[in-house]
Amino acid sequence: MLRLPPFTYRGARTVGDALTYLGDAGPDTMLVAGGTDLYPNLKRRQFEPKVLVGLSGIRELDGVRGSADAGFVIGALTTLRRVAEHPGLRAAFPALGTAAGLVSSPQLRNMGTIGGNVCVDTRCNYYNQTQQWRKAIGFCLKKDGDICLVAPGSPRCWAVSSSDTAPVLWSLGATARLCGPEGERLVPVAALFQDDGIAYLAKRPDEILTELRLPPAAGTRCAYLKLRRRGSFDFPVLGVAVALQMEGGVVRAATIVLGAVASQPREAPAAAALLAGQRLTPELIAAVAVAAARPSKPLDNTDFTHPYRKQMTRIFVARALRRLAGLPESPRDEEEVA
Amino acid sequence: MPKTLLRLSVNGEDHDLAAAPHKTLLEVLREEMGLTGTKHGCELGECGTCTVLVDGRPVLSCLALPIELEGRAITTVEGLAGAGRLHPLQQAFAELGAAQCGYCTPGILLTARALLADNPRPTRQEIREALAGNLCRCTGYTKILDAVELAALRSAGGA
Amino acid sequence: MRGVGKERFTVVGQPLPKIDAWAKVTGETRFADDLSLPRMAYGKLLRSPHPHALIRRVDTGRARALPGVYGVLTGLDLPRVKFGILPVSQDEEALCTEKVRMVGDAVAAVAAVDEETAERATELIDVEYEVLPPLMSIEDALGRPEVRIHEYGDGPNVHKAVSLEFGDVESAFARADLVREDVFYFEGNTHLPMEQHSALALWGPDGKLTLWSSTQTPHYVHRLLGQILDVPPAHIRVIATPNGGGFGGKLDPFAHEIAACKLSQVTGRPVKITLTREEVFYVHRGRHPVLMWVRTGVTRQGEILGMHFRTWLDGGAYGSYGVASTFYTGALQTVTYRVPAYKFEGARIFTNKPPCGPKRGHGTPQPRFALECHLDKIAGELGLDPADMRRRILAEPFTKTANHLTVTTIGLGECIDRVVLASGWRDKVGQLPPGRGIGIACSSYLTGAGSAIYWNDMPHSGVVLRADRSGGVAVLCGAIDVGQGSDSILAYLVAEVLGIDPKDIRVHAADTDLTPVDLGSYSSRVTLMCGNAAIQAAERLRGLLLGAVAAKLGVAAEALAARGRRIGLADDPDRSVSFAEAVVLAESIHGVLAVPGSYAPPKRAGKYKGGGVGPSPCYSYTACVVELEVDRETGGVRIDDVWIAHDVGRALNPLLVEGQVEGSVYMGIGEALMEEQVFRKGLHKAPSLLEYKSPTTLETPEIHTILVETDDPEGPFGAKEAGQGPLLPVIPAIANAVHDAIGVRIDEVPITPDKILTGLRRKREGKPARVGPERLPRFTFPPPRIVESAFGQPADGVAPRPFQGGEEGRP
């Protein structure tokens, strides 16, 4: 049986507790919320913290407040299941509920939190392996080694951002509240990440993500599509989050964010710009999809072949937009209907 | 690693025990408490075999720490039946041959029980979705879906 | 069967719960890892990180010094005998001494106070390796003859090469209206039982050894331990624990079993070793990757005149069952359709990967995939309906095939008719909207291998029944229930013959001290072989009981019947005694009532080398129709419905048969669409349940199962197998349905979305609308052994063994 390495566990009741415990214990400390990402990693010895600071007892961070008109505040400790099932959120930002509801399995969504999902470790099929496996292949840059096994010539790690909710939150213009020893700050989710498989979070290690804030929903239409092999368990190997600000039938502003094609969610601004001030016609959607696929640069380190994932970016962006435009899923269906 | 004293409520009884903090619920149930009805297939959250209920919700015991579960109601397959009486799901699984090797069965029974508690008359698609986190290699799921439907029908009929 | 009117069954044919159902739904069933004993130590194996290397030195000093470590072993602590499941391939060591041939080969073992300590100790063992070039594919292995994985075999890195010709295939081709050639590839995949293998050994102070293990073959493990440990076989006891799924993955003796035994001896403690999921992937013995070439000559009506089939198997690092697997890739092509002339060439190549072996359908799903897609293409070329064409060319019951297999009943015609009707085939084939497709395929499988893996004249299965004065009956049988319900089948059969309730019966299984030998839970042999042995034993017991009751009632034994827990005059319920009273009467005359039953399959092996692989008492038949939808933009396949009709001879319990069929369909879908055991840089690419894709409830369609009964004279009350055969047609039916949907042939399993998109692109570009292997290995098969075709000859009569027939009622 795979087992956890020994650690000391300190359960926090308040954010203040958690910050104190973090400060006490020094660098070998890690935060844990639902543990569904961290514990498998510990069992594979991808991290070996001496102390874990448990956040699950912090009541104040559990739950969803607000409304479509005022915007929502989602506590970082809210489980994915609650996010997925929250009626107000579902109505205002269906893409978020969809993304949360597509994470792994029902059991895991009862345990995993949205904060953990935003901070989830990047993935790579040279990295998400047991210690014996990684040792046999010679270890990689992300842990214990000195080269990237996916791109051996590269100085950086190419592990893949694999969160389902992060691209959606980004596309919706959400902000994150971070609490650290020096106080708290609000940062756009878009600024929470950086394109490095190891240091994928722009947040400091001693900061706790406490809340995710969503702006008022008025005029927003959003969708999330996820590519994976099976309808359950599997991480995204491509995620497409689209948010449109609509005015009448016209797109006022658009954000397209791709998940699982880089070490952070990857925005496709050039493609989104094509939409501004336009109506959603099949022709425009096709052009936007081609443009959106350009920043998608998957490598061969997840399930499916990477050319396939690249190819699917265009299809998925088109499908997301067609769904928002009320068109049939694929142009082919349209021809057949016509 | 020094052990910590824990009080866990398992199957309606309080148990006092000592375990190191890094021992998962799966290990404590199986190795400290002798409750080997909870099985394991991966210990990484990838199969659902180790599912137990915490406050009625299915969770993966291989990724849960007992130290976080004090005061919560834990239910394992051993606690599914009442005294001397099988749960309607157990009865239906036995009658319809929904357990072949039976290794996935405890986790599936508990997941199904949580489903029926929330939704006493689920559609077949709802059952599929609720059980999408439990792998079974033997049955092709068909008899499992049938058995959950049968148990739901009987429970609704007051059986 | 005498005495039990088939029309008057009371137990057989009923949808009863399994006798162990209650234990399984309450968590009471104790699997191997659920066992623990006082003072038990935990064991762990150190495994090779290299696919191919010489072992220069192993230093266990630091591991031994670790507090909490009770014992450390290397291969030098074990007797230096190589072993293997087949007598012809004795090429394994539990702990390698000179060379490792794959990542995952065990080199040392530790027992310690707990699993963490044992694992830490393995990390402290220093092994010096001299790395050798890894050979990771058939092409590598054949292309570098100077690098040798093993010293034995039929050529450099060639484990086995076979070539057989039955009848004149070339002249058949010359007469044919159409001769078609195709090439296919079937990627390897693995069993993936949910239970990870586990073994608990106790070497007692009396020098006797007990092993509890999640094995499908306690008898072979027993024999093997006797050969390779310094302990007389008579002092070894192997108890198979209920398997949490096997599918062929627990059929070889494994390093962890042997290491647990030896560690128990050196530490004086019980030792348990449970594999991790990753280790299970390395232990493997699963589906061989097979490259296939087939050429068939047919008439305009699709009647086959001759067939030539070639297979190249990527065997992995060891022999395992591989010689049998090789023959199986060529054996069963002839039992579904009439094939008057047949030529088969096959080669199994060693590579530095986990050894392949028997997975559900052992060696036959790969050629079945090829054959059924090939036939579909032939039907297409001839403009024939693929279902009708198959229906017309079926093999004849009670005849021999070209390669000397005797087939008995064949329900395939009815199977085809039933799935064609149920699926609405006629309104759908070629007529569904673009992207939707329907496909058909057929298959056949053994009901038990006709030969044991070691040559002998003894029974393949034995049962002992002990009747108790309480009215209960104990069934002792060496077979282990792997979830298919074999214990229950024994109870049903015995209950049927003795006129009691299955509840009155307790089955004690798979304990080499207590139960007569059964060869193991493989080749779909248990229901037929143990079942026939159980019926023989039950009839003998009934004879004793009837005789005693007849004496008491003063009537002729022939006038008595056993029903409803009573024995007496069939037409006069007042003149009868309870079953328990009957036992008392009989025990008073005969003493202890313990009677044996034995079974061995008919000796029908063809008289040529290799003729031992393929014969079976009888064959099951299956036809399958799949309807699916292909997303032409993503290449995704969604299977909506599967209709499958299976000739099971007789459904002893229809619920259990359906369960086997449904499970087979499920596994077939996984193999067809997503499962693959692939390697990168010498390592398994994805040894986890997350990345090895096993379908969930959401990928598993509705399965419509139809049972067809043919009442086979060889089977217990007419039954044939159901546990493996139904997997076979699913995979080609899916491939054929994909072709119907999009006009593209994917001649390679698994059929993944990117292959589908590649096929669609080629089609758009006007290239051949096909994705599949383009090249064949450069390999010269040995000259064929020419054997006369036995096609169409009537089935031989059966010569009963000394322990069969003529002895009824006299144990």
Ligand SMILES: Cc1cc2nc3c(=O)[nH]c(=O)nc-3n(C[C@H](O)[C@H](O)[C@H](O)COP(=O)(O)OP(=O)(O)OC[C@H]3O[C@@H](n4cnc5c(N)ncnc54)[C@H](O)[C@@H]3O)c2cc1C
């Ligand atoms: C089999 C399996 C399948 C999965 N599939 C998916 C999937 O499809 N999609 C997907 O998105 N994820 C998936 N996951 C990953 C993970 O389960 C989810 O992302 C989950 O939401 C993580 O939440 P958690 O609370 O369990 O995180 P934890 O494991 O507790 O934490 C994850 C990381 O975030 C940090 N962290 C957690 N909370 C905070 C906080 N409040 N402030 C600062 N840092 C914090 C932790 O230190 C840790 O590094 C899967 C995991 C498994 C085991």
Ligand code: FES
């Ligand atoms: S053991 Fe597989 S999910 Fe817990």
Ligand code: FES
């Ligand atoms: S019954 Fe065997 S795994 Fe489900």
